[in-house]
Amino acid sequence: MNLAQAKFSSGNIVSYQDSPAKVLVVLPNDCSRIRMLIDSVEVIAENKELKFLAEAPGEDWEDEEYIFFAKKRNAASFEEIELSEVKQYVTSLYRAKKIKLPTACKMLGCQKTTFYKILNKSAGAHGSVALIRDIRGRKIGTKILSKEQEEIIRNAISMKYKGRAASYAVVYRAVKDLCAEHGVNTPSRTAVVKRIKEVPENIRYRLKNGAEAAAEKFGAKPYKLVTKRALEVFQMDHTLVDLIICDESSRTPLGRPWLTLVMDVHTRVIVGYYIALHSPSSVSVASALSFSLMPKHDLMKSIGCGDIENKFYGKPEALHLDNAAEFKTLGFQKACSKHKIKLVWRPIGKKHYGGHIERLIGTLMIGQVHLLPGTTFSNVKQRKGYNSEKSSALTLKEFCNWFARQVVIYNGTRHSALKKSPIDAWLENTKEQDHKIYTSGEIFSFRLDFMPEETRCITPKGIVFKGKYYFSPALRSYIGLKDVSLKFDPYSLKKIWVMLDGSYIEVPYSDVTTDDRTYEEYYAETMAGVTNQPTWLSEERTAGIRKANNSLVVDALRKTKRTRKSRAAVKEYVDYTNSMFPSRIENTAEGSPLINYSKKPAPFRSED
Incomplete structure (x- = not known):
């Protein structure tokens, strides 16, 4: 030990x-x-x-004595504690024979009898605390409830003060029920609430909100990420945007998009992001990171923001992530290893390890997104009285354009922790070699490594991917091949790259007249197709028809069961009666009955 x-x-x-x-x-x-x-x-x-x-x-x-004096000291005022220490000092002088009795009484302003009482109290193990004057009335910490009542209250708290629905009222109802069950007088609601409040705040918070939330609020956070330069550490995280967006054509509400953010920790610059209608996936991760590593002019132009200058990019030494599955895919880890980017996953349940990106997300949501039409705010309480779906107005493309401009504003605004704007911090910490001019081949090769990957089969018509056919003459000798790896650019689906014999081959649309589209535009079309049901058969009508069919089947089963049971009962009765009274029962199969009960009986006449 x-x-x-x-x-x-x-x-x-x-x-x-x-x-x-x-x-x-x-x-x-x-x-x-x-x-x-x-x-x-x-x-x-x-x-x-x-x-x-x-x-x-x-x-x-004895614990009780220690508890009593500890409570006594906590309840005493500063003047009372100071006076008790003076009494202790005077009695110590008297014991050491440095002063005499009259001098001690004069110093304390008391009579001899009172001084002797003080002297006796000061001789205990608790010192000056024992000399604190008692307050009139009920002693500190005295509880007037019985042991049974106290035990019932403790049990009710442990059983009922759990989960988001935990409240004083729920615990008090449980106390009343338990008291009635055990024949004990019910304590007052005030007494029960007082016992609940005596439980330490961090314990109550954990019971109500869970261990993770309690650790986030009350747990120790000794870890502090210290960086020395730009491009040393990037942090990446996802968040569900507090905004409902609309379909491009019908302007009907589609739902809330997901935002994947990448931030340089040292300068707080937003170096990359990706906005998606689907939940976080390898597509989101690959798109956001490739957006961060490469010059952005062409990508910004492809999303309709060519007039926006975003010159922040570069390869980080380390990338800090949480433990989501999309951050641990084999393809992503291989690409990072190839380009010497160290992956660091934060400890499970330790959100403060990603504190910089978490605060940035909160700043963007609360300070900017909550001002847009269709915002959902952060919670139901804030949203009270506001119809987010009815107020929604921005499409995905419009929100992407708005967010691109908002990133520029954020990067150029003074940061409270840096005492300067992220742009200024970036320019002070980066060198020319960090922003070397990449050739088009280098850019393509780099982006290809981080593009999302899927597998498909090669058919005589080519490769079917996201609802479109792709074909190239190079595929002819590989028709019938299954589980072929391919990569795609989420910003442009007009072509894909297929892995054949150890190298990637570019494969365009089969129909070259087909308009280009992004992965999110494809996903939006899919969502619109799901949400726009045919007018002649709505979801409600379908549910009604299905319910009627289910009722018909249940009714048929009930009728069949009742009929079979009735027939079995009749057969059982006939069989039993035939066995007991074979000569008295009508047998229609053998002819007329032995006795005809339909005729009137003839009166009995004696032969005499």
């Missing part, structure tokens, strides 16, 4: 959140169950959050 483990053994006195506590049980995973000495609340805490105060006291030491 090491020193740290020895200090946190059962019975030791520790400090937790600046309050004294006693270690009850040392748990695995460097945790301990402790009892707060001030309010007797039991808490499970990490050992690193505890500060050792004293070894386990002897058997004659």
Whole structure:
């Protein structure tokens, strides 16, 4: 057992959140169950959050006495504590025979009998705390509820104060039910609420919002990312944009787009991004990173923003990411390894390791997106009374153009942490070699490595990809080949690149007159096709027809079961009666009955 483990053994006195506590049980995973000495609340805490105060006291030491004096000191005013320390000082002088009784009484302004009482109290183990004057009325920390009531309240809190729906009312209802069940008087609502509030705030927050949220709010965050230059570390993350966008043709609401952001940590410059209608995927990651690594003029021109100057690009030494699946695909890791980009994934559940990009996302959403028509704001409370779908007005293309300009504004605005704009910080930290002029071949090769990858079959008509046919004479000798790897540019689907015999071959549309489109335009068309149902058969009508069919089947099963059961009962009755009274039952199969009950009976006449 090491020193740290020895200090946190059962019975030791520790400090937790600046309050004294006693270690009850040392748990695995460097945790301990402790009892707060001030309010007797039991808490499970990490050992690193505890500060050792004293070894386990002897058997004659009583928690109650320590708790009483600790509460007494916490409740006392500063003047009372100061006065008790003066009393302790005077009594220590008297014991050391440095002053006599009259002098001591004069210093404290009291009579002899009062001084002797003070002298006796100061002789205890608690020193000046014992000399704090008692407040009239009920003693500090006194609880008037019975042990049964206290136990019921603790059980109700542990059972019902959980999840987002946790509230004082829910716990109090549980307390009333448990008291009625055990025949105990129900305590007041005020008493129950007081017990709930005695639970440490971080524990209550964890019970209500979960361990991850509690760690984010109350957990220690010792890690700090320190960078020395631009292009040293990029951070990348996704967020669901707080905005509903419209379909290009019908202007009907489509949904909320996803934003993938890439930021240079040292300068806070937004070096790349990608806006998608689909959930984060390898397409989003590849597009955002390739947008960050290469000159942007052609890409900006392809999305209708050729007039916007965005000259921030470069290859980072490291890329910081969370643990999402799209950041760990084999193709992405191979491309980063090939170009010597170190991938660093943050520890699971430690969002503060990506604090820079998280704050940037919050700045863009709250400061800018929430001002647009169709915003959903951050939560339901903020959105109250605002119809986001009805107010939506921007299409995906329009939002992309707006966001491109907003990035320029952000990069040129003074940053509170830098005390300068990200542009100025970038220019101060970059050199000419960081922005060397790439040839068109180098740019294409670099982008090709980071393009998203899929597999397809080669058919006689070519390759079917995203609803279109692609064909090239080079594919003729490979017809019938399956699981062929191909790469595509999300910004332009007019051609794809197919891996054949170890090299990529460019394959265009089969119909060269087909208009070019981006991956997001294709996805928007797909979403519009799903949301625009035929007018002659709506979703509601389809559900109604399906419900009627289900009712018909259930009714048929019920009727069949009832009929079969009735017939079985009749057969059982006939069989039983035939066996008991064979001569009295009409048998239509054999002829007329033995006795004709339809005729009137003849009166009996005697032969006499």
